[in-house]
Amino acid sequence: MDRRDTIKSMLVGSIAGGLILSACQPDADEKKKSGETSDGLYGRTEKEKAHDLKVMGETFFNEHEVATIAVLCDLILPASASAGSAVDAGVPEFISFIARDIQSHQLPLRGGMMWLDHEATKRFTQAFILCSIDQQKQILDTIAYPEDAAPESAQGVKFFTLMRNLVLTGYYTSRMGIDDLGYQGNTPNTWDGVPDTVLAKHGLAYEEEWLAKCIDQEKRAVVAEWDAEGNLVN
């Protein structure tokens, strides 16, 4: 099923829409593996756990809004040759959660989507998600570039900037996004300075005098001892 058909089906009715929505999502095991669901095992206090559960049990966006967010997600970050799209990374679910968790997002997102639909109806006589991709892009082109946007599109610019922020942050904090970025950390290691190739590229070098004071990683497991003057002897 292609993207536009999926979205059109979502609007048919809540039952059918719900089925299609879940059918198009990765299955639960897959999601757990990708870390997209929270099992509460991230060091929560009892009060925080209760808060998370409460927020997770709430609904804010209606079906049309959910569908609109999904369309925007993949317009903002479609799949690349090597990485999945924002929808593939579970960004719509993240946006749904964060709007319930940080409630100041609610009005700008809800109102912004109405603004977008108004614009789409004015220009193409139908809701944004029912427009063709070309039509959707024509609308986005008027609000995606703050420096070029017409003053009368300012509200749309503000909305789209917020949506782009949430899509980008949702994506790059997902497993898929972190892999796409190439972040190498969050793993035990032994930091031993900037790689030589990088130093060379930047025309930089460690000063000998400075380097002489730094930790010799060969000796990191040796229990420190000092002489009476505070000089490390090992």
Add this chain to the structure above:
Amino acid sequence: MQDKNSSKVYDVIIVGSGAGGGMATKVLSEAGLKVAVVEAGPHFDPADPAQRTQMKWPYESPRRGAGSQRPFGDFDSAYGGWEIDGEPYTRVPGTKFDWFRSHMLGGRTNHWGRISLRFGPNDFKHKSIDGLGDDWPIGYDDVKPYYNKVDKLIGVFGTKENLPNEPDGYFLPPPKPRLHELYFIKGSKKVGVPVIPARMSMLTKKINNDRGVCYYCGQCSRGCSVYADFSAGTCLIFPAQKAGGQIDLYVNSVVREVITNDEGKATGVTYISKDDRKEYSLKGKVVVLAASACSSARILLNSKSKQHPNGLGNSSGMVGKYLHDSTGASRAAFIPALMNRDIYNEDGVGGMHIYTPWWLDNRKLDFPRGYHLEMWGGMGMPSYGFGFNVNDLNKHIGEKVGGYGEQLRADVKKFYGSVVGISGRGECIAREDNYCELDPEVVDEFGIPVLRFNYTWTEHERLQAKHMHNTFEEILDAMGGKILGEKPGKEDDYGLAAPGRIIHEVGTTRMGNDPNKSVTNAYEQLHDANNVFVVDGGPFVSQADKNPTWTILALAWRTSDYIVDQLKKRNI
């Protein structure tokens, strides 16, 4: 009210379990004393899987680490924040003060920055130098042996630099600078600002067999599951328990007041258990307050009796006075040379590998007292907020801002690790008219009167912040940076952070030789009750341009030795 352990009389009751309380717990229990530690929050161990946040990925939090629940993000190890439900504080209209509290075993030492600086000789005697504030009743030489002991017990990396007011210690070797830190070193050198290796309490090298060695995840603010950085629980209280100390921990217990007898001496404390909301009492021969500068002042002010009508230790009216926090300001810049970086793991220790101690002579400047510089940047782990305004920096390189689609991926990678920043942290002159007091009308959910703050900056601090910003621009410019945002002007106090925001608040029970002008003596012992001590930041006469923790630890150890000695001599 019920007596907890009604038959038991502790040798010492310690209120609070952060840096000061943790050190007192260790030293006093090791001296064989029976100790009760009363902590307002729950037990906390960063190695406990149920509490651990270290090494978690952003997607393990449904809000991706956003600060909507914990102010410094979901993975930060502070249970509390700027505002705590049910435990308010107030401010005198027209004044500002923000108060960060962390209620858990170990307190704020679980998430702090680990910048571990000794005060220098001048820092204890600054009135003698510039006529402002007051001198401490002690000097560097009184504290030096304890700084040495703290260095060796807890571990701090750094280097011997022989700087006059930045005393060297027993250092572990520092980690090598990161790439953006090399840019800082180069840029600073160009404009004559010295840079030296940072001094932080992470173990770059083994210090004993009970604690692990840093594995460079850069997440010290989450607490370390191998105990390779300093927190009061992992480095002081747990080892003291393991050594067989007679320590009873009372957690979720909010101390209301210190109880005194007809002679005005302390006999114990009362506390409210958060578990059943009932009030209990504990008996002790000595009470050591370590609840944080403002919380300890609050307990003293609430400890009113016939003998101490203005609150315990407050015959001078000085409790709560001389409250002061470090000054702070920050600026960031985009470094075009750091675009499109090769990506490798540069997490390093949690925070900076380099820093700049105060380097100028105030006699040649229009403000008193110095500040140090902290530098930040790098290719950190994404968290909520990463990718916001993804390509705004394009305007600095003549490219289009905004858009959507494939291009955004390239923009994210182009700018990853290209923004750096500098923060200044300086000394504020302690003043009697900056204070906390009891709010006459407001109580917290436990019925305890709360604090009301009254704090203002003066031209001293504003002009210092102005100078900080000039320095930031000089250095960032020399690094080839495009400086971000507008330089704050006079109308914005030159970007000076609101009082309290640097979380170095001290001075509320300041020490001194004159009982009319101070709360404690040089051993942090109340002038008004010789079996009550304060070992948090309260007794500081002045905060210096350093971070307070290392001095809190050294003084708490010194005071604990004194308590042991005075008990032996039956003086208290």
